[in-house]
Amino acid sequence: MSDLKPLSFHVPAPAVRPGGAPDFRDVKIPPAGAVDRPPIDVAPEDIRDLAFEIIRVLNRDSEAVGPWAGLLSHEELLEGLRHMMTLRAFDARMQMAQRQGKTSFYMQHMGEEAVSCAFRKALSPGDMNFPTYRQAGLLIAGGYPMLDMMCQIYSNERDPLKGRQLPVMYSAREHGFFSISGNLATQFVQAVGWAMASAMKRDTKIAVGWIGDGSTAESDFHSALVFASTYKAPVVLNIVNNQWAISTFQGIARGGSGTFAARGLGFGIPALRVDGNDYLAVYAVAKWAIERARSNLGPTLIEYVTYRVGAHSTSDDPSAYRPKTESDNWPLGDPVLRLKNHLIREGAWSEERHTQAEAEILSTVIAIQKEAESHGTLHSGPHPSARDMFEGVYEEMPPHLRRQRQQGGV
């Protein structure tokens, strides 16, 4: 042992940095239709390989192929397309509103629209999502009023959260959308608790946890797997792997040859990976996992392989840490475009109708935005009152807070 070589420290780095040419050669993409669709009561140990595959339905020719295809009608797919287009238009407007100083902060979904929009379609009323800030598609596809979303973003007098929360940190219980936390990952384990409660009460509702690739490093992710597997909770645990966590690529979170889905294997939790830019694949996998949960078969862990096309938030500029054109080279393409092309190929849609729909959607969004702004923006008010600030800390305001409110003169 005297001729020991010194150790060396390894810090993973992405294939390219700004200035370099985008390179996704190490992202292995199996062909569409290639991955089996096991029965929902499959033994988790029999499908361990699915944690290292990618389930895909739409192929390069925009056809829906393989065992996960064929679940949605054209009408349903057109509705899905509209949801994604609406989310994209909404994002564009709010992003601009932030630049205009009408709110402090915004976070967009560009490139990831299929994940939340398609997943939402597979849920039933009463099911509860525990989302991150990048699943507004759940609200849009779930029919939550866009006006409420905008009023919250503007922290105006009509803000359903009374100005207390950051923009985009929505809460909509009636729409199966849990209050978003600014602290990453905390809600992944709460989803498991909700699901446990549903099982305890012999309810039929399930819960859904959402987390980003980077956030899987947080402790709550682990607790969620521990509790979900121990109590076979009726929960779907969704990991949205959009390749980036602010400025760090997924190699800082993933750990060598592992996958995020494969984190489930040590817990006996069925683990699937899916093409997150494929509306049909996302829906199919979501439906499979939701059925498992609802049939009391326990949790499923799903990794959505997608790409964050935009900046992390309005406070971020990704050109500082990745090539500007990286997103153009993302091998799974654009979810809106892929679904549009599929519907055109199926004869259910056309370029013209798409262009027209785009214009229609935009003008609807703009109309709602106008209405929202008539209730105020962060910049110009009117805002929720200072009184609102003191309310709701407890069910009843305790004496010390009442004294403080008096001191505050409100």
Added chain:
Amino acid sequence: MSDLKPLSFHVPAPAVRPGGAPDFRDVKIPPAGAVDRPPIDVAPEDIRDLAFEIIRVLNRDSEAVGPWAGLLSHEELLEGLRHMMTLRAFDARMQMAQRQGKTSFYMQHMGEEAVSCAFRKALSPGDMNFPTYRQAGLLIAGGYPMLDMMCQIYSNERDPLKGRQLPVMYSAREHGFFSISGNLATQFVQAVGWAMASAMKRDTKIAVGWIGDGSTAESDFHSALVFASTYKAPVVLNIVNNQWAISTFQGIARGGSGTFAARGLGFGIPALRVDGNDYLAVYAVAKWAIERARSNLGPTLIEYVTYRVGAHSTSDDPSAYRPKTESDNWPLGDPVLRLKNHLIREGAWSEERHTQAEAEILSTVIAIQKEAESHGTLHSGPHPSARDMFEGVYEEMPPHLRRQRQQGGV
């Protein structure tokens, strides 16, 4: 969806409870010698199956068989036997001392002696363990003075930790033994940090994290895997699965068809399971993992399958939650007996020499105990002083603590 069946809540329970007959039928034990020994630079994805096997060397006939056998001489094995016997004698005496009120608390190792004693043998000077309270074998096999251990247990005037720590929460930097924390799991990730530091400094030393099966549920376990895999830290991560966590069986921590070792798979960390009651198997696996770490090949996760024969601690009575005779039925037997029988079969040992060694060891332990007690016990003193209580909170005592020491009159 109108005819949905209500969900139901699942709480895992052990096969038997007090009053029932012990039943280990669901513990699958592969035959000794059956599991391959891959090269240390194997790709983690090529040995995923090892996370669901058990590496064993000693067979039912006390022979050492298979690819993991043949690494230790008889002399070395005899030394190992002596370490385990010493730990057992030490435990017996300290357990009794606690009953006699000479200390507040004790935790024994009965049944798990091979794990820490054999692992220690594979380490080099300068390597650092981050142990739990059930690895005193690392100290005994590492030559740490038993007198120091006892003085710490008694919190007497010669206590190297000055009365500040609970009994059994040793600290011995010079012996590669990190200060034990009373908070479970916290040190698993610290081990990774130590290993990262060693790699950063181009040192040749490695670190070893230790954790119990139950404690793998804690967050630090997850962080350790995240950081170890990200930075390929030169660390061995040891999970001692002794089937119990105080009163809860491992089903409360494991999650269905997973194994503790398989937690490594999602991180691309090689994961092995080993017969923890087989001194030879533990040594062989330890050596493999330590060589990997020292060759800059990164972390290894090892699950030691063993059984906690005794109570959790002197505050615990296991007859309240498991059959009294359960330990007699543990299919992997007793580590001391198995090594003894192997050495006898090899012609290197005999019943007589064993009995004689037992007596010798006991009298040595008793002699040291006498000496330790001459320096005081918790019951009767002399103890470290109240002055010691105020020292060492910071490198230099800050003014406010100096004032408090004055007020305390010391």
Added chain:
Amino acid sequence: MPRRTMVEAIRDAMDVSMQRDDNVVVFGEDVGYFGGVFRCTQGLQRKFGSSRCFDAPISELGIVGTAVGMAAYGLRPCVEIQFADYMYPAYDQIVSEAARLRYRSAGQFTVPMVVRMPTGGGIFGGQTHSQSPEALFTHVSGLKTVVPSNPYDAKGLLIAAIEDNDPVIFLEPKRLYNGPFDGHHDKPVTPWARHALGEVPEGHYTVPLGKAVVRRPGTAVTVLAYGTMVYVSEAAAAETGIDAEIIDLRTLVPYDLDTIVASVRKTGRCVVVHEATLTSGFGAELSALVQETCFYHLEAPVMRVTGWDTPYPHAQEWDYFPGPDRVGRTLKAVMEA
């Protein structure tokens, strides 16, 4: 009326609550089959089934995190952290989630959850079985923090906490589980059976959160205490002969300022006693509040007697613990000031 230990009273509170409300569930490490390392949940699993009372993995984060989800769903989880010293892994879920959820969701989601944990020293538990972290909760808006000092209050406060619609941290002074303890560790233990506050009514009753109680009326000096320190203060008053008015706060947040102010304005002197370390302990808040509200009535500085600013040591337990001697000395000092 039956006499109960504090352990029995706490168990009884959960039993009564579980009977009255199906939504009350109890879980934690070793809490189910075994009934908890201090036996506070013994028999509940057998009585209510393992969907109502069960063992949890060793993850304080997971215990509180799932409880937050359950509470938001509509249950009333009452969870146990095995020792308060082990609450830190759950601290994020308590502070960032349980305490904030009602506020940030504008009341859409609430967290009617109780987190029970044994607190304090006196059992030779060393630095990880002896801590008193109450100040880490009292600083967090949205939490209520309760510390009972006897079986009667423990039962009534715990039922009130379970019925409360906000998250409540319920700190159980473990040295009081089996009897009152005045710090004279060399004297035999008094059982609750011989103490009036060991009388615990059957069935449902509550002791309201946010109300302190005068344990010993007096005129010379007000002592603000809670948990074990109530008995230590009583002993100190008895042994010094100082006619102290001893207030048992019971709830730290929301605190009962009226009771405190009325007493200090009467006595003109105040001593605050707790086991937790001094700096930034809850005693600091009490001291600040008293001088803010009673400045013109104070004849001497408000003094604090607390654990020292060191980790809780093992061998030096009785040097660390603020016993009747230390409290008595401070009472005298305040009287002479």
Added chain:
Amino acid sequence: MPRRTMVEAIRDAMDVSMQRDDNVVVFGEDVGYFGGVFRCTQGLQRKFGSSRCFDAPISELGIVGTAVGMAAYGLRPCVEIQFADYMYPAYDQIVSEAARLRYRSAGQFTVPMVVRMPTGGGIFGGQTHSQSPEALFTHVSGLKTVVPSNPYDAKGLLIAAIEDNDPVIFLEPKRLYNGPFDGHHDKPVTPWARHALGEVPEGHYTVPLGKAVVRRPGTAVTVLAYGTMVYVSEAAAAETGIDAEIIDLRTLVPYDLDTIVASVRKTGRCVVVHEATLTSGFGAELSALVQETCFYHLEAPVMRVTGWDTPYPHAQEWDYFPGPDRVGRTLKAVMEA
């Protein structure tokens, strides 16, 4: 002398420390290639290589937990938590491990580690980018807690913290990163280039931990403040015309009692100001200390001006923030008391 922003001064402190001592390493979320979301570590990876400055997974527990291991090995990690609001997952490693290790190992293992984190409000960050959790550290024996208020101090204190052999929590008031801020949010931002304390010497120097400084000498009332509140207090003094003596504490623990006592004994009055919520905030400790040590010199109660006991709201930021008006009103009240 060069003028620097506080961000530059902090970066410079790490740069200087990394040059002088190979054992200093810097890591955290987005800290490596990108240089940190507030740019405090920009350029360090390029200069010192990715073994000395690197990106970490999003696990505050892991960041601090590995740093504890590195520090015990012999390095001097200086890690960043992206916002103080995200320190809770690391709280167990800070409290149970970093703060206790020297003590429980009788000095065999020590934790010369710095945990930097942006703190405080004023940037419309809402409840999870605005918190001031200093009291959660000041209650923990074994930790030091530092809050600089200007570039000069930030550099000198951070170098001192990195060279300190105990764990130091280094809270950086994010609203001060680019200029002093007195709470008048509607006025244009003053850059550090126009402030004397924006003068930052090149190279190595330290500002010792545990020493406060008088920012504005005065005779009427002592104001105890730190971070952003130093400027708010200055504005309040100027606007009320009250001759306040403003003390910038700089280090909260160990605190500089001598400077505090000397001032309060002189002025006979004291106001404590911080952004953190009132109850059990560090202001409570300061208030308690002042009245314990200066009781007979006090002509009015020690008063506190702080954030309210609510989560930090988004829209009502300026109703929440203790600005010059609120401080001024309290100064007047204390003068009239």
